[in-house]
Amino acid sequence: MTISLASLIREARARQGNMTQGDLGNLAGTSLENITSIENGRNLQPKPDIIAGMARALDLTIVDIYAAITGTLNHFPWERVGELDLVDTELELMFKQVDSMLDGEARDRVKAFIRFTIDEERRKLRHAAEDKRRNK
Numbered sequence: 001m002t003i004s005l006a007s008l009i010r011e012a013r014a015r016q017g018n019m020t021q022g023d024l025g026n027l028a029g030t031s032l033e034n035i036t037s038i039e040n041g042r043n044l045q046p047k048p049d050i051i052a053g054m055a056r057a058l059d060l061t062i063v064d065i066y067a068a069i070t071g072t073l074n075h076f077p078w079e080r081v082g083e084l085d086l087v088d089t090e091l092e093l094m095f096k097q098v099d100s101m102l103d104g105e106a107r108d109r110v111k112a113f114i115r116f117t118i119d120e121e122r123r124k125l126r127h128a129a130e131d132k133r134r135n136k
Contacts, residue, residue, distance in 0.1 A: 003076060005068040006041040011076060012058040013039075019057075028053030045069060059123060078115055078122075 013019050021035040028035070030050045037043040038054075046054070055062045060077060067073035098110050 001074065002071050003068055003073040004041065004071075005044060005046075005065065006039050008060070008065065008068040008073065008076070009035075009054060009058070010039045012060055015078065016058065024054065024057055027057035059119075059126070078119055 009024075013021070013024050021039065022032040025032045025035045028050055030046075030053065034043060034046070034050065038046055051062060051065050054060070055065055064073060064077045098107060098114065102110055
């Protein structure tokens, strides 16, 4: 399944909790109307500075946003595990097998916990890399 730019931005914003389109516009340095246009699929190629702002605000990589723009993003970034160097290999195995082990609400709760844990690990890795770049 190919993930469109509209879907990526809409889903990433929803994952941030109570972030509105207006909030995202302010954080990304653009207008509510522009964010609405992006999420509705009318603005398919935002300016590079807007892409960078959305990436920061939504904790996405610019690469993932451009992949969505070019139609080559096949999974939401938070659903990928392989690119992470997780400390706990059992967590990665659990994520890959949870569909066959559980069903219903239990499966959804385990997946939510795993996604939260992976998101936290990704943030730590990204912030460590940014700190390293700044300190050079």
